Amino acid sequence: MSVKAYMADLGQRARQASSTMAAATTETKNNALAAIAEQLDNTREQLRQANGEDLESGRANGLEPALLDRLELTPARIDDMIEGLRQVAALPDPCGEVTDLRYRPSGIQVGKMRVPLGVVGIIYESRPNVTIDAASLCLKSGNATILRGGSEAINSNRAIAGCIARGLEAVNLPADAVQVVETTDRAAVGELITLAEYVDVIVPRGGKGLIERIARDARVSVIKHLDGICHVYIDDAADLAKAHAIALNAKTHRYGVCNAMETLLVAASVAAECLPPLVQAYGDKGVELRGCSATRELLPQVAEATAADWSTEYLAPVLAIRVVADLEAAIAHINRYGSRHTDAIVTEDYSRARRFLAEVDSSSVMVNASTRFADGFEYGLGAEIGISTDKIHARGPVGLEGLTSQKWIVFGDGHIRQ
Template sequence: MAEADLKELILNMAKKAKKASQILATLSSQTKNEILKKVAQKLREKKEELKEINKKDVDQAIAKGKSEAFIDRLTLTDKIVESMAKGLEEVAVLPDPVGEVVKMWKRPNGLLVGKMRVPLGVIAIIYESRPNVTIDAAGLCFKSGNAVILRGGKEAINSNLALGKIFRETLKEFSVPEDVVQIVPTPERSLMEYMLELEEYIDLVIPRGGEGLIRFVTEKARMPVIKHYKGVCHVYIDNEANLNMAKVIAVNAKCQRPGVCNAMETLLVHKDIADKFLPEIAEDYKKYGVELRGCSETLKYIPWAKPATEEDWYAEYLDLILAIKVVNSIDEAIEHISKYGSNHTEAIVTESYTKAMKFLKEVDASVVLVNASTRFNDGGELGLGTEIGISTTKIHAYGPMGLEELTTTKFIVFGNGQIRT
């Protein structure tokens, strides 16, 4: 497609989204909820058709030699389709944040001043190889009153267009503008650059994907960006940990689904328990085929592990690879996380209340857990319904972004004739 045509395409999409967002902001909660439930029903009804379309994307990715973790993120299984449908139904039963008055106070002159939740407007979401994001993002943006432009990765374009079509057809059935949800139909990178210049029509952009994508969007965007940055997540096993619990958590955090951003990438182990804990956990990891890369102390207890390099402490593997470091204290663990972490998800396993509270207070991450797997940094698991992403940007939102995080507040004022003197 010619550059001029790409510019015209994305400009028209943005204009339509802006216009549609004004209508969406006036929809009743009941109507929005009915639409979400209908989309969920259609996802189930068209499951086999969706899987067949998705197979085209998966087959092409396999032919290109994409990794197993990449294929896992790309594939629409029965479980993923059901998860998307359930996610929409969960969002439908959540309270609608739009119009909620979150605070009200009275001034000495009698003015009543309050803050009301309102939609952000038009949100552009740029993501890579996970087609379920199409439905999750569309559902959350829709319920929170925002029009959305979805630009998925080229590897999932067939799947994304099919999912978007289901949502748009349902909107049309309810006489709601289809342009509330739009899928960018072509993968050219230059089109994304043009979109990032349209601050007049797009209020916020959220990139979800690798470090390169996020840096690109942050550098090019003229509108605010909320970063869903990489997840270099740690689990620290304290010398006062329940080691049976620690093994279960450490295996789950790495192996339950290694190709996602809240999977553990580095395991930190206190030196006092390293001789007992590391050989046992290594045997567990061996069963899952995890490649271990350890510091010099780790190699004493796991001689078959590879020596870790400085780059390993920064790495987001998104695969069955794990870096392990033995530390002398909780302070050293926190210092390591501060240097190498990505403000995403951090966990401690300990029976000490004092150490647990120290970890919670001193570790800077969007979610910090005590005696639980990093895999719980997820909107659904934390009770938000599905999520738009996990923000590692502290301003406006930090952590999983649910409905409330997709709104802002405006001041509302009630008077009875007051004037300023």
């Protein structure tokens, strides 16, 4: 079978399974999640073996140590997958929720009912645990899923797919509700993202290159995450103790994450007071600093920032620092160089906090809190399938609700349009 025919077949099966999934009760879906967890727990030895094959070919193919590490299914990671399934089972079911049900002057009653999107395609790279994370969120939200993991994890993913299929069948749900693409042919991705008839949305998880390619070529809607160039702006009216704590936390709590601060903006009038102790603290943590000329006048030990620094996502212990005239300049900098991900102001001034909230065009805008809070768990979504930097459909952390849509429902008693 050609890759084209194979993927179309997968799509058709997923579409078929999606109606059963949409009609499945909360109890059935939760039982499926528990059954999958049980399957994982009972097949640890096979999982380890399959994963061993992947690790072996990875080593033979000269995969980098960091990638080999991501690929490995340690007993602790299997425990995490099982725990993740239980957590998703414990989340409220978003499907069927009815809101805004109101009588209209015509006498009809109109509201909205939350429903699954249908078929979700997930494209990801080496971590095999994403197979379980993504499958569980799609399952709980009543969707059918097609999962395309990295070719270097193919044996692990097949073994996990077997657990999912047996778990689904144990509760009489169709195994086609979660399908793992079995071919490592790269053309499969190109097919998946153009199956507009069978796939409702694509969620890519991986490096920026992968996501840009998918967004460019997709004929299906994509919920995507590009850069995380996050800012903290220390305003004239900031409480400098809060500013110090937030600016330090936003940069140094974790470096390789999308909600870490990459550029610190400081109002000129407080720079001389707040920057020196901050620069000292960053130095203690080993953070490399790159500053604008005003920063370097105060602190000559800081390296010189180039224009490129303002639009770089370091994902590393590197920080750009810029002194700005005022709130207006800070907002202009963020809206120009930022990636519309997460930005925070530190201020005690009511009107400036309001202006920052209204005018910064990012998926998360914060007052007096660290950008590191931009996260599905911290926001109370329970779990996240990703963080969207788009404005259409889902913005910011995407949880179960982002995998659903709302349809209109109308109740009448024989009402006709006059």
